[in-house]
Amino acid sequence: MSEDDERQQSPPSDLDFVSNKARNCNATGSGSGHPEFQSAYPDQVLENVLENVLHFLTSKRDRNAASLVCKSWYRVEALTRSELFIGNCYAVSPARATARFTRVRALQLKGKPRFADFNLMPPDWGAHFNPWALAMAKAYPWLEKVHLKRMTVTDDDLATLALLLLGFKELVLVCCDGFGTSGLAIFVNECRQLKVLDLIDSEVSDDETDWISCFPEGESHLESLIFDCVECHINFEALERLVANSPSLKKLRLNRYVSIGQLYRLMIRAPQLTHLGTGSFSPSEIAGQGDQEPDYVNAFAACKSLVCLSGFREIIPDYLPAIYPVCANLTSLNFSYANITAEQLKPIISKCHKLQVFWVLDSICDEGLQAVAATCKELRELRVFPVDPREDGDGPVSEVGLQAISEGCRKLQSILYFCQRMTNAAVIAMSKNCPDLVVFRLCIMGRHRADPVTGEPMDDGFGAIVMNCKKLTRLAVSGLLTDKAFDYIGQHGKLVRTLSVAFAGDSDMGLKYVLEGCPQLQKLEIRDSPFGDAALRSGLHHYYNMRFLWMSSCRLTPSGCQEIARAMPRLVVEVIRSADEEEMDDAVEILYMYRSLEGPRTDLPKFVTIL
Amino acid sequence: MVSKFGLANAPSSSNCTIYLGRLTMEVNYENGLNLKATELRLGLPGSDEPEGQTTPRPNKRTSSEISSSGLTDDGNDDHQASAPPAKAQVVGWPPIRSYRKNCIQAKKNEVEGGTGRYVKVSVDGAAYLRKIDLHVYGSYPELLEALEKMFKLTIGAYSEREGYNGSEYAPTYEDKDGDWMLVGDVPWEMFISSCKRLRIMKGSEARGLGCV
Numbered sequence: 001m002s003e004d005d006e007r008q009q010s011p012p013s014d015l016d017f018v019s020n021k022a023r024n025c026n027a028t029g030s031g032s033g034h035p036e037f038q039s040a041y042p043d044q045v046l047e048n049v050l051e052n053v054l055h056f057l058t059s060k061r062d063r064n065a066a067s068l069v070c071k072s073w074y075r076v077e078a079l080t081r082s083e084l085f086i087g088n089c090y091a092v093s094p095a096r097a098t099a100r101f102t103r104v105r106a107l108q109l110k111g112k113p114r115f116a117d118f119n120l121m122p123p124d125w126g127a128h129f130n131p132w133a134l135a136m137a138k139a140y141p142w143l144e145k146v147h148l149k150r151m152t153v154t155d156d157d158l159a160t161l162a163l164l165l166l167g168f169k170e171l172v173l174v175c176c177d178g179f180g181t182s183g184l185a186i187f188v189n190e191c192r193q194l195k196v197l198d199l200i201d202s203e204v205s206d207d208e209t210d211w212i213s214c215f216p217e218g219e220s221h222l223e224s225l226i227f228d229c230v231e232c233h234i235n236f237e238a239l240e241r242l243v244a245n246s247p248s249l250k251k252l253r254l255n256r257y258v259s260i261g262q263l264y265r266l267m268i269r270a271p272q273l274t275h276l277g278t279g280s281f282s283p284s285e286i287a288g289q290g291d292q293e294p295d296y297v298n299a300f301a302a303c304k305s306l307v308c309l310s311g312f313r314e315i316i317p318d319y320l321p322a323i324y325p326v327c328a329n330l331t332s333l334n335f336s337y338a339n340i341t342a343e344q345l346k347p348i349i350s351k352c353h354k355l356q357v358f359w360v361l362d363s364i365c366d367e368g369l370q371a372v373a374a375t376c377k378e379l380r381e382l383r384v385f386p387v388d389p390r391e392d393g394d395g396p397v398s399e400v401g402l403q404a405i406s407e408g409c410r411k412l413q414s415i416l417y418f419c420q421r422m423t424n425a426a427v428i429a430m431s432k433n434c435p436d437l438v439v440f441r442l443c444i445m446g447r448h449r450a451d452p453v454t455g456e457p458m459d460d461g462f463g464a465i466v467m468n469c470k471k472l473t474r475l476a477v478s479g480l481l482t483d484k485a486f487d488y489i490g491q492h493g494k495l496v497r498t499l500s501v502a503f504a505g506d507s508d509m510g511l512k513y514v515l516e517g518c519p520q521l522q523k524l525e526i527r528d529s530p531f532g533d534a535a536l537r538s539g540l541h542h543y544y545n546m547r548f549l550w551m552s553s554c555r556l557t558p559s560g561c562q563e564i565a566r567a568m569p570r571l572v573v574e575v576i577r578s579a580d581e582e583e584m585d586d587a588v589e590i591l592y593m594y595r596s597l598e599g600p601r602t603d604l605p606k607f608v609t610i611l
Numbered sequence: 612m613v614s615k616f617g618l619a620n621a622p623s624s625s626n627c628t629i630y631l632g633r634l635t636m637e638v639n640y641e642n643g644l645n646l647k648a649t650e651l652r653l654g655l656p657g658s659d660e661p662e663g664q665t666t667p668r669p670n671k672r673t674s675s676e677i678s679s680s681g682l683t684d685d686g687n688d689d690h691q692a693s694a695p696p697a698k699a700q701v702v703g704w705p706p707i708r709s710y711r712k713n714c715i716q717a718k719k720n721e722v723e724g725g726t727g728r729y730v731k732v733s734v735d736g737a738a739y740l741r742k743i744d745l746h747v748y749g750s751y752p753e754l755l756e757a758l759e760k761m762f763k764l765t766i767g768a769y770s771e772r773e774g775y776n777g778s779e780y781a782p783t784y785e786d787k788d789g790d791w792m793l794v795g796d797v798p799w800e801m802f803i804s805s806c807k808r809l810r811i812m813k814g815s816e817a818r819g820l821g822c823v
Contacts, residue, residue, distance in 0.1 A: 115703070115706075117706075117708045118702075118703030118704070118706045118707070118708070119702055119703050119709065120702065120703045175708075201708065201710060203710070229710065233785075233789060233807065235789065236788065236789055256714075257787070259787055259788060261788075262788070280787075284786060284787035284788045284805060313714065336711075337711075337714055337715070339715070361715075385707065385711065386705065386707070387715055389705050389707045389711075389712055389715070390705075391701070391704065391705070418705060418707075443705055443706065445704075445705045447701070447704070500706075502704065502706070503704075527703075528701075
């Protein structure tokens, strides 16, 4: 009560000794003459012990569990939670969050659902950071770290963070939009304690502001600077000065406007880097004859701590041998913007014995994947992206590559694989060879495509995955799939938390199998599949346990969705129309529903209706 | 080309794609042949799946509708004309973020050299900037003539030794390194690939270049 009120105003303290606290409380208690303090003394000791113990609890699931034990634990847990994670920014309001958790140092927020990345959601749907920025600035002036994913952040929000939060240290924006280089300029200029600025896959508008020059002069605390997604020129001289003044810099990922010559100059100033994004990896102009090219090999050789390499945004493959010196130490290599052939890959990959994470374009073909399988025995995560992302494009990778990977990389935990053809046999082989799989995302780019060898649907392949990969928590399916595939998932996918479905299934039964069979399901995203109102009803027992359900271009009707909304008051049921569609009629274009403590949000755009 | 089911496709101009399991045929009516009337389908009798659509829908057209704008949203529409007419693409499929699609597309453009390469052009003293597509021009004289027409000024003749003589204007460009260079010094192809924006300088600043 009163003690809690006191705490609300003070910054998070280091661990207090139990005895000190108890003594203070006693003194306060007797001083103010509150009789309940005397009798509550044993409970107070317990709370203090609890507080000290709970400081060590970091996992959010553990903390959520602890907070449910009793009121006392709830209170103490709320006081000691320093990292606040909110998986859906609309599930709880800033006011409610700041009221419960008073000593937060780090905030992580997620906004739009993933399908928004693929233009399935009209723009300006929501997920504005603004109300959170203002609330944080008031409630947590000591806030150090903000991590946002799929949120709209304005230049003003960046200014708020920079100006009102002294000692702000870390900003990570993943798949965000709404801000530009002028916002960045203010932010970097005002955050004198900044350690981390990571802009990942975000859309940054070019306001023609030279934000790199806005970093303060003199020594900086910068440890990580990632701006490979920023599509504008930067002031290289200013960047060079910044890197030279940042002795703690470990992670640097440049955008494609940095040439290889400029990369060289940065690398020789920062041989301590552990993570490097190389920028364009091509010269600004074709090197003339007789021009002295810098010794790129030497520059890479000097970076003895380099473990993670990415970039290669406009690669000239002739320069690839420069990275040979670091290959043996690499644990992560991202070639997913480098259109290279198998022949160009082989000399590199054959040296990468320690590689655990590999992202690549399918330009390397099945042959390139075979080379990966031959060397990278420690591989945990593989992502193969298409050079030609069309349904009927060329398919340089196939079941052959997948089979090879499954045989060579037995420790594989996560795979994302785009292809034009795939067989059940190869998928089944992977399910048996890679039992540690946690994430299996296969995208056969042609819709409704069957097994080209047997003519069968892909049911058995995905069935084998859920049956044999006992640790599987994330699954994305594709190809021709009947309800049988979903029956398998419902029966065996007991740990599945995230499921992505597109152009699959025959009837309502498909969705029913999943909703009734997967108790851990939290995120379900479905598009263009024949699931209707009856199927939706079968999940009523489970929707409060889920973060969200997305269904677009399925067979839902407004009345079906209305039924759900009526049955579940704590569920926000959004019906979203494409921006240019007319008002409600018989079919629901997009259903997006999520549990929330707040009820309908107040920042609805015109094209969203809440039932 | 004869399909797996022994149906002879219309000659030359038809686009036919066959999928096992769910027979969808696109038919091109250009030759006047209406194959649709005689097509064999594996769908249920009476269900009529219009071309390109995915699942049958109650009343409305789908939102994941055919996107005629194609793959990229970088505003360059002319490149569609050069690519072969592909099957119409569905919005958001395959699920690749537009940033990634644009990057790969941009690379393809640079490699093929076939599509728009828009750069901003500013003229000292002008109220607003313009944008031109460098790929439209094949050489420096063509580019300079176009600039002269666009901004109603005279640029003068280029000489390696003296830069631009004969007028108070000098065309310059910003290269990949961020340096401002005089237009005309490097071969045309190299210029196209490294030019990020153009600035037509005026007055004493411009004349100064000629003396370097």
